[in-house]
Amino acid sequence: MKIKKEERQRLLTETIEQTPFITDDDLAKKFNVSIQTIRLDRMELAIPELRERIKSVATYQRNETVKALPIDEVIGEIIDLELDNRAISILVINEEHVFSRNKIARGHHLFAQANSLAVAVINDELALTATSELKFTRQVNQGERVIAKAFVDGENDKGLTIVRVTSYVGNEVVFTGLFSMYRSKEQKGEYSNETSN
Numbered sequence: 001m002k003i004k005k006e007e008r009q010r011l012l013t014e015t016i017e018q019t020p021f022i023t024d025d026d027l028a029k030k031f032n033v034s035i036q037t038i039r040l041d042r043m044e045l046a047i048p049e050l051r052e053r054i055k056s057v058a059t060y061q062r063n064e065t066v067k068a069l070p071i072d073e074v075i076g077e078i079i080d081l082e083l084d085n086r087a088i089s090i091l092v093i094n095e096e097h098v099f100s101r102n103k104i105a106r107g108h109h110l111f112a113q114a115n116s117l118a119v120a121v122i123n124d125e126l127a128l129t130a131t132s133e134l135k136f137t138r139q140v141n142q143g144e145r146v147i148a149k150a151f152v153d154g155e156n157d158k159g160l161t162i163v164r165v166t167s168y169v170g171n172e173v174v175f176t177g178l179f180s181m182y183r184s185k186e187q188k189g190e191y192s193n194e195t196s197n
Contacts, residue, residue, distance in 0.1 A: 002032065009041050019171060020053050021090060021147055026170060074120050075112040076148060083123035084161075087150045089113060098142045105140040110175045114165040117150045118179040121163060126184040130160050133178040144169045156180060 003011070008031055015030065016022060024042075028035045042049070076091035091097075097109045111134060119127050140146060148167040156162055160180040167175035 005041075008033070009045055012038070012041050013045060013047070016047055016053075021050065021145060022170060023050055023145065073116065075109070075116045076146070078117070078120060081121065083121065084152050085121070086152070087117050087121040089117050089120075089148050091146045091148070093140055093142050093144050093146060095142060103142040105142070105144075105146075107136055110136065110140065110146065110167060111177070113146060113148050114150070114167060114175060114177045115179065117148050118163040118165055118177070118181060121150045121152060122161060122181055122183055124183040126182075127161075128182045130180045130182050132180070135176045136174070137176065138169075138172065138174050140169060140174050146174065148175075 012027065012031065015027065024035050024038045027038045031038070039049075041047075047053075074089065076089035078087060078089045080086065080088035091109070091113045093105045093109070097105050099106060111132075114134075115129055115132065118132075119129065146167050146169055148165055150163050150165045153162040153164050158180075161183055163179040163181055165175075165177040165179065166173055167177075
């Protein structure tokens with residue numbers, strides 16, 4: 001059943017506010033209308049296209065620089081970064097990321113996006129992954145956009161920094177990872193504590 005234009009545009013605005021990286025194609029499916037209708041709605045509402053929304057978020061949010069690895073070694077595009085706190089990256093699943101027989105993303109690409117984001121969020125040039133616990137919760141298909149969100153969650157009893165990464169397609173969780181990270185400052189702190197005892 002189709003909803004009235006005014007109601008659809010209200011819901012469209014709400015949806016984009018909640019999930020700013022949703023595509024016009026996904027919106028068209030959600031509201032059971034054509035992509036052209038979604039584009040016209042966005043124009044009337046002065047909502048920019050996805051690429052412009054990503055750029056504006058990236059310009060506004062990325063006020064810090066990755067220290068632990070060169071930016072071109074991060075898998076996906078970092079659009080939000082606050083060192084030792086949080087980070088977000090986007091990876092569009094293209095043909096090179098999927099199995100040719102079924103167009104499903106290879107798991108190591110989802111891991112690489114999450115792991116490189118866990119490294120990138122650490123404010124230390126020598127940050128490295130010590131251990132990780134991973135869970136793939138659903139397959140990801142070619143053409144889908146994976147949004148990975150990393151949060152620094154304190155230290156464990158070994159002095160390693162804990163980073164939790166959750167990856168989404170739309171609002172659906174597709175991957176979770178718990179990463180324990182080495183960092184030089186922590187190791188130096190551990191050693192100085194041991195020698196002073």
